[in-house]
Amino acid sequence: MKKHMNIRISGKVQNVGFRYSAQQAAEEHQVTGYVHNEPDGSVYIEAEGEEDALERFVSWCHQGPSWARVAHVDTSESGVVHFRDFAIR
Numbered sequence: 001m002k003k004h005m006n007i008r009i010s011g012k013v014q015n016v017g018f019r020y021s022a023q024q025a026a027e028e029h030q031v032t033g034y035v036h037n038e039p040d041g042s043v044y045i046e047a048e049g050e051e052d053a054l055e056r057f058v059s060w061c062h063q064g065p066s067w068a069r070v071a072h073v074d075t076s077e078s079g080v081v082h083f084r085d086f087a088i089r
Contacts, residue, residue, distance in 0.1 A: 003054055004080045007045040008038075009061055011071030018043050019088045021065035029057045032083035048083050 009018070014037050022035045022045060031049035038044050047057055064070050 001051060002048060002080050003051050004033075004046065004048045004078050005054055005058060006076045006078055007047060007058060007061055008042050008074045009045070009064065009070055009072070010040075010042040010074075012067075012069035013043045013064060014041055016067035017065045018068050021068075022061070023086050023088055025057060025060045026086035029053045029060070031057045032086050034083070034087040034089050036089040046081075046083075047086075048080055 019035045019037065026033065026047065029049065030053050031047045033045060033047040035043060035045045045061070047054060049057065058073070058075060062070055062073050
């Protein structure tokens with residue numbers, strides 16, 4: 001069953017290639033949605049996919065790319081909107 005997750009990642013997550021790495025991880029896990037930097041220094045992701053794929057993707061978000069230092073990951077579920085791909089915004 002397809003699910004939709006809203007994910008906010010805080011810590012040292014901007015200027016470390018997080019968005020590009022998230023796009024690669026999403027494609028690897030067959031997750032669609034988008035990622036963008038927030039003015040407060042966090043990264044925001046909306047992601048959709050099968051439940052097990054989303055769990056693996058959220059697990060990746062807790063680590064991020066090697067230069068990132070993830071301090072906190074907040075997730076919430078919302079309605080599926082049927083993204084076609086995973087975009088960097």
